[in-house]
Amino acid sequence: MSNEGFRVHIALPDTRPSEYEAVIAPGSIGRVPELLPAEASADRYVVVADAEVARLYGESLVRCLEEAGRPASLLAVPSGEPEKTRARWAEVTDALVERGVGRDGCIIALGGGVIGDLAGFVAATYMRGIPLVQVPTTLLAMLDASVGGKTGVDTPLGKNLVGVVRQPALVVMDPLVLRTLPLAELRSGLAEAVKHGAIASAGYLEWIESTGDRLLERQSNALAELIAWSVEIKASFVTRDPEEHGPRKALNFGHTIAHALESLSAYTLPHGHAVAIGMVVEARLGERLGVTREGSAGRLEQVLERLGLPVRIPGSVPAREILARTARDKKVRRARTRYSLIAEIGQSARSEQGDWSIAVDADAVLPVLAEAGADV
Numbered sequence: 303m304s305n306e307g308f309r310v311h312i313a314l315p316d317t318r319p320s321e322y323e324a325v326i327a328p329g330s331i332g333r334v335p336e337l338l339p340a341e342a343s344a345d346r347y348v349v350v351a352d353a354e355v356a357r358l359y360g361e362s363l364v365r366c367l368e369e370a371g372r373p374a375s376l377l378a379v380p381s382g383e384p385e386k387t388r389a390r391w392a393e394v395t396d397a398l399v400e401r402g403v404g405r406d407g408c409i410i411a412l413g414g415g416v417i418g419d420l421a422g423f424v425a426a427t428y429m430r431g432i433p434l435v436q437v438p439t440t441l442l443a444m445l446d447a448s449v450g451g452k453t454g455v456d457t458p459l460g461k462n463l464v465g466v467v468r469q470p471a472l473v474v475m476d477p478l479v480l481r482t483l484p485l486a487e488l489r490s491g492l493a494e495a496v497k498h499g500a501i502a503s504a505g506y507l508e509w510i511e512s513t514g515d516r517l518l519e520r521q522s523n524a525l526a527e528l529i530a531w532s533v534e535i536k537a538s539f540v541t542r543d544p545e546e547h548g549p550r551k552a553l554n555f556g557h558t559i560a561h562a563l564e565s566l567s568a569y570t571l572p573h574g575h576a577v578a579i580g581m582v583v584e585a586r587l588g589e590r591l592g593v594t595r596e597g598s599a600g601r602l603e604q605v606l607e608r609l610g611l612p613v614r615i616p617g618s619v620p621a622r623e624i625l626a627r628t629a630r631d632k633k634v635r636r637a638r639t640r641y642s643l644i645a646e647i648g649q650s651a652r653s654e655q656g657d658w659s660i661a662v663d664a665d666a667v668l669p670v671l672a673e674a675g676a677d678v
């Protein structure tokens with residue numbers, strides 16, 4: 303890492319914009335104005351943040367833009383997943399109209415994945431699309447949500463059901479802001495990093511394990527390295543497959559079960575915690591199906607537990623309920639549910655037909671759910 307931190311260049315030839323940079327460095331939030339590329343040069347900037355993040359970092363970001371001669375204002379919205387709605391999208395777009403923001407405006411999404419998705423969807427649709435800068439402030443948003451261009455909102459029937467894929471012009475990630483993040487949220491992001499190791503790099507998984515204490519102590523250099531490594535991995539999948547027809551599906555490892563558990567908990571279970579449990583369950587499923595090398599689930603459990611993440615289904619959740627929810631997941635095709643599995647630690651699995659997700663009968667999933675603590 304140089305004094306400037308890490309820079310990951312993300313090139314996506316068939317998308318707009320076709321390339322952008324993710325800058326990962328302690329203190330980088332104060333350098334947003336100088337980092338803005340020509341595509342994000344605007345007459346005015348609107349920083350969209352949730353109330354908590356607006357209070358912590360919003361005013362200072364606006365001040366820093368203004369001092370650099372970039373007219374800026376703050377638009378705060380309530381925080382939390384229940385706020386990622388079409389109604390909130392309408393409210394934010396209305397506020398932009400009221401503020402007189404035109405095609406020469408630029409949105410800066412400052413916050414966790416909820417704000418990134420919501421403000422990103424606003425930027426993608428407002429006046430048929432204005433530039434977007436992502437300044438993620440949760441670990442999960444940094445190493446996962448802010449890279450790849452997926453934006454959108456939830457509906458009462460499911461998460462992320464309305465949205466578009468559109469790339470930001472710049473992503474700025476400052477690990478120093480993670481000092482104020484609640485520990486459960488920090489761990490949530492670490493689960494996605496473990497997922498990146500599980501699907502793409504055994505070496506990365508080992509590094510996460512050996513660096514676990516420093517990461518949990520929020521040492522900014524360790525966090526910057528973690529974020530850069532994860533962003534490289536996520537970007538490699540997204541670059542190969544921006545619209546998620548093939549390889550990008552590997553990033554859904556652990557997520558079929560995770561989405562069911564989150565939904566059953568009425569979203570009280572943090573996403574990354576659900577992903578941690580989901581990865582262990584899906585690795586065991588893979589082992590049972592002969593897709594995943596024996597011992598992979600155990601290895602994941604070991605790393606996740608070291609990071610203080612859950613590996614068993616909490617409370618008493620009926621296995622059949624979990625299965626019913628997986629059937630409603632977007633990744634379902636026909637009667638069987640599709641899972642993105644791993645072949646071994648560091649390698650995602652392909653089906654015999656070369657698919658990046660594998661259709662599995664519900665009956666095969668029941669025993670692994672039971673093993674993970676679900677009621678049968």
Ligand SMILES: NC(=O)c1ccc[n+]([C@@H]2O[C@H](COP(=O)([O-])OP(=O)(O)OC[C@H]3O[C@@H](n4cnc5c(N)ncnc54)[C@H](O)[C@@H]3O)[C@@H](O)[C@H]2O)c1
Pocket residue numbers: 352354355358381382383386413414415416417419439440441442443446447448449450451452453461462479480481482483484487490573
């Ligand atoms: N677009 C994608 O590719 C993608 C990928 C993964 C997840 N997501 C989405 O991301 C969302 C989850 O994101 P999240 O986990 O970041 O949750 P979040 O955005 O709800 O943030 C979690 C909480 O942390 C607070 N917070 C944020 N930054 C903080 C900071 N630095 N200090 C103190 N508090 C802070 C927020 O106010 C919020 O209460 C979900 O909606 C999910 O669908 C999107």
Ligand SMILES: [Zn+2]
Pocket residue numbers: 446494557573577
């Ligand atoms: Zn996830």
